[in-house]
Structure formats: structure tokens, C-alpha cells
Amino acid sequence: MNRDHDRILILDFGSQFTQLIARRIREERVYCEIHPSTRSLDWIRAWNPRGIVLSGGPSSVYDEGVPTTDPGILAEGFPILGICYGMQLIAHFEGGKVQHGHREYGRAELVVESPEGLFAGFDPADPTTVWCSHGDHVDEPPEGYVRLASTSSLPTAAFRAEDRPIWGVQFHPEVAHTRRGDEILSNFLFEVCGCRPTWTAGAFIEETVERVRSQVGDGTAICGLSGGVDSSVAAVLVHRAIGDRLTCIFVDHGLLRKNEREQVERMFRNHYDIRLIVEDASELFLERLRGVTDPEEKRRRIGNTFIEVFDATAAREGTGARFLVQGTLYPDVIESVSAGGPSVTIKTHHNVGGLPQDMPFELVEPLRELFKDEVRQVGRELGLPEDFVGRHPFPGPGLAIRILGEVTTERLAMLRDADAVYLEEIRGAGLYDEIWQAFAVLLPVRSVGVMGDARTYENVLALRAVTSRDGMTADWYAFPHDVLGRISTRVINEVRGINRVTYDVSSKPPATIEWE
Numbered sequence: 001m002n003r004d005h006d007r008i009l010i011l012d013f014g015s016q017f018t019q020l021i022a023r024r025i026r027e028e029r030v031y032c033e034i035h036p037s038t039r040s041l042d043w044i045r046a047w048n049p050r051g052i053v054l055s056g057g058p059s060s061v062y063d064e065g066v067p068t069t070d071p072g073i074l075a076e077g078f079p080i081l082g083i084c085y086g087m088q089l090i091a092h093f094e095g096g097k098v099q100h101g102h103r104e105y106g107r108a109e110l111v112v113e114s115p116e117g118l119f120a121g122f123d124p125a126d127p128t129t130v131w132c133s134h135g136d137h138v139d140e141p142p143e144g145y146v147r148l149a150s151t152s153s154l155p156t157a158a159f160r161a162e163d164r165p166i167w168g169v170q171f172h173p174e175v176a177h178t179r180r181g182d183e184i185l186s187n188f189l190f191e192v193c194g195c196r197p198t199w200t201a202g203a204f205i206e207e208t209v210e211r212v213r214s215q216v217g218d219g220t221a222i223c224g225l226s227g228g229v230d231s232s233v234a235a236v237l238v239h240r241a242i243g244d245r246l247t248c249i250f251v252d253h254g255l256l257r258k259n260e261r262e263q264v265e266r267m268f269r270n271h272y273d274i275r276l277i278v279e280d281a282s283e284l285f286l287e288r289l290r291g292v293t294d295p296e297e298k299r300r301r302i303g304n305t306f307i308e309v310f311d312a313t314a315a316r317e318g319t320g321a322r323f324l325v326q327g328t329l330y331p332d333v334i335e336s337v338s339a340g341g342p343s344v345t346i347k348t349h350h351n352v353g354g355l356p357q358d359m360p361f362e363l364v365e366p367l368r369e370l371f372k373d374e375v376r377q378v379g380r381e382l383g384l385p386e387d388f389v390g391r392h393p394f395p396g397p398g399l400a401i402r403i404l405g406e407v408t409t410e411r412l413a414m415l416r417d418a419d420a421v422y423l424e425e426i427r428g429a430g431l432y433d434e435i436w437q438a439f440a441v442l443l444p445v446r447s448v449g450v451m452g453d454a455r456t457y458e459n460v461l462a463l464r465a466v467t468s469r470d471g472m473t474a475d476w477y478a479f480p481h482d483v484l485g486r487i488s489t490r491v492i493n494e495v496r497g498i499n500r501v502t503y504d505v506s507s508k509p510p511a512t513i514e515w516e
Helices: 018-027 041-047 071-075 085-093 181-192 201-216 229-245 260-271 282-289 295-317 330-337 372-381 398-402 409-428 481-494
Strands: 007-012 031-036 051-054 080-083 104-112 128-134 145-150 158-161 166-169 221-225 246-252 275-280 323-325 362-364 437-451 454-467 498-503
Touching: 007 018, 007 041, 018 031, 018 181, 018 372, 041 071, 051 085, 051 181, 071 085, 080 085, 085 158, 085 166, 145 166, 166 181, 201 229, 201 362, 201 372, 221 229, 221 295, 229 246, 229 260, 229 323, 229 372, 246 260, 246 295, 260 275, 275 295, 282 295, 295 398, 398 409, 398 437, 409 437, 409 454, 409 481, 437 498, 454 481, 481 498
Parallel strands: 007 031, 007 051, 051 080, 080 166, 221 246, 221 323, 246 275, 323 362, 454 498
Antiparallel strands: 104 128, 104 145, 145 158, 158 166, 437 454
């Protein structure tokens, strides 16, 4: 990352919301990174942040072996914002008392007593809603600190140091439930830290093109193209850097949406003039999936088969490439390496279906600093069509995990056609961009129906649509009833083998967005 940009360092103490902090800061066009709370003072000085955020976390400062950081960080002069556990840690370091065992979870009304700095623009006579999630809290600020805000249950919901730019809040400004949370974070960035909003898609493209040119030199690269937004944006970005020394390999595993292969071929060959090799391996994938019903086994077989086909195609084409382009995103990096230290590693990501560690390529990952919404913005800046960069997320295993039970040619065709009708109706109603993700799921269930005065015993289709800001939580989308009615009528009339349509009204949590 170009050091000409102002940078915010987020030290992670294990909060489920740490990625949200980074997302909100990036939305203000300020660059930030998440790092373990164990980073040394020497490392922090060398990284030279414009400001530091201490995240929340599930621990108590009084527990043994809890995540912590060097207390000397408070004397370095960096502007600091402690959120929830981060605030408690500041109070603990400064000799204050942290009250233990008072659990509070949910909304509270914040009364701002001092509308300056972090709370510039707030009216003490106008309480604002904030979101709390803590087991400990601070009743009285430590010596040398002043109270800034309170709630009915928190005498000190926010404080600041009198002699240094150190601030703490007991609530979570990064979550959507805190009504003016974006404003609080913006005040920290610009009022407290004096950041400049220079982290833009255009600046990122310019810097990344130069970085890729430096990395690849006069070598050649291959890209495993999935047809999704991430790998496509990565391919176009690298192509801008090294031109025809990039070869894209698109493995058609037969689990794509309707007409997806043709769309990818048309865009990359005709619009971007990128060398594209399409390998049709649909029969092989279907053979490997025969009789498999467990979703994790489906994922494993698809990933392994993808590696096999990708390797064989690259060897056959004789590209001589030394570099492999991947669409790795920043959440993949965080989740794979457990950047927060105390956070549990959620899953290991190898973006091209699970690439082995010993592959004879050097990785080129031009998007590894970006979140999904930033990737979309870079795609727009690169000129990718809006109907492509704005597409809803699509899983790597494709339709295989939207068919509950065994994947067969017949069931794939049925789901593919039904899903196409569903999305067409959503677009026709002007609702596509209101929905974060929408898709159809073919259930391993048959039901009795009547069509043309005859009894039917056919498949049941479930429709899923959610709204979300980031995919970490999601609510089901409240369709107008007439739209649902049109979708159901068209699916049953036009897709042979389906006689019943249902709609999923569960949110995340407790459900996940995908069914498998």
C-alpha cells in the first residue's frame, strides 16, 4: 500500500465486529488495516499510523491470559479510539476501575455531555441510539480523563484524556444499530486524527498497476477465472499492468447460472481482448458428484477437481507462467490468518478452489487489501459493465450447494431455469439492487399438486432473498406479494418438474444465507 495515504491501525482484541470497523473507515476513503493486538511498539512506530483503534472483544481485563497490548502505546502521541473492551483496557492501563459482571446487550439512548471532537455536531438535548454489547463497563473515568457521554445504565459511556488525543466509547459505533455511528467514526478520522480522504478506486488502480508490473517484471501470468466479480476484476487489473502476458483459464464445471459461460467469454474476448482459455469439464465434475449428498463433501470434491483440471489445462497450454493471479480479498486474508490473534480462524481460503501450498507459482493478489464493495468500485472504475459488477454474490461450488441432495443433470437444468426466472422477475420489478443476494434452492422434497386436472408429484423450490450491508448479518427481504405471485406462477408454468414454490423468511443469524 502506498504510504502517501494516511493510515489507521486497528488492533484486534477478538471482537466479532472488527471487520466492520475497517469497513466503516474505508467507506470514509481512509486506508486502514487490522492487526493482532500483540504488535510491538517498535512495529507500530514503523507502521506510522495516523491514528489507532482498539477494538472490542469478549474478554474481561481481569481474566488471565486475555488479549492485551503494550500500555506504552498511550504515551506515543498517536490519536487512539478504544471501543468497548478497548475503552476498558485504556481505563485499566490508566489506573481506573472497570466494573465486572454487568452484562448489557442491545440498544441504549446516549446523552452527549460534551459535543466536541468525537461528538462534534451532536446536541446534548437530543439523545441518540447506540448499540451495546459488553459484560464489563467503566463507571468513573480514570484520573486525567473526562466523561463525554452517558446512558441510563452507563454513567460513563464515553471519555477522553485531558492531555492527549485518547478517546473511549463503551458502545459500538461501527454497527448499523448505532444511529450516528458513521458520524462518530468520521469525527475520529477527520476531527481527531486529521486524516485526508485519499483512498479512492482510482488511486488504488494506479498504485496496484505499478506494483504488479514491478512484481511480474517481464514474466507471464495465468489467472483462474471463475466468472465472479473478484477474479474478473483481478484479471482486468493485471491485464492493464502486463497486457497479453496474462492468460485467463475459465473452467466450466457445469454448475454455473444460465448463460454464464457465454457472458464471461463475450466480455473477456470481445470487450477486453484478454487471452481466454475455456475448459469444459462439466461431465467430469458431475461424475465426481454422483451419489454425493453431504454439502462439505460436495465442496471438497469440487475444489479438488478444479485443481486437477486447472493444472492439466495450464500444463497443456504451455503458458510457461511463473505467476498465478488470484482474487483474494481482505476478509479472506483476515479469516485465513486470524489477524486478530485472539480471534478464532474462521476458515482457510485458497481462492482457486483450494490451491495446494506447493504449486509452482508465485501468487499475484491485487485485491488482497480490499473489501467486496471496494472491489465493485474498482470494477466500475476499470469500465466493467454495471450489470456485471453489481451482481449478487455467487458461491464457488456454484449450483451444487443450491441443490439439496444429489446433483444430477436433470436437477441442475431445473434449478438453472427456475433461478433465471426468479432473477429476471426481480430485475423486471426494479428490486435487484435493493437485495444483497437472491437465489433459488431445489429441495430434496416432492409434493402433490394438480395441473391440467391431473395429479402431479413433483419438486419443491425455495426462494431466498436477503438484505445486508456486509453479509455478516442479514434480514429476509419483504417482497411485495404480487411479485412473489408472478415468480411462483412463472416457475411452475415454465419449469417442468416443479409444482410448488416456497419463500424463506429466516434471517442470519440463526440461519445462514446459503442453505448448504
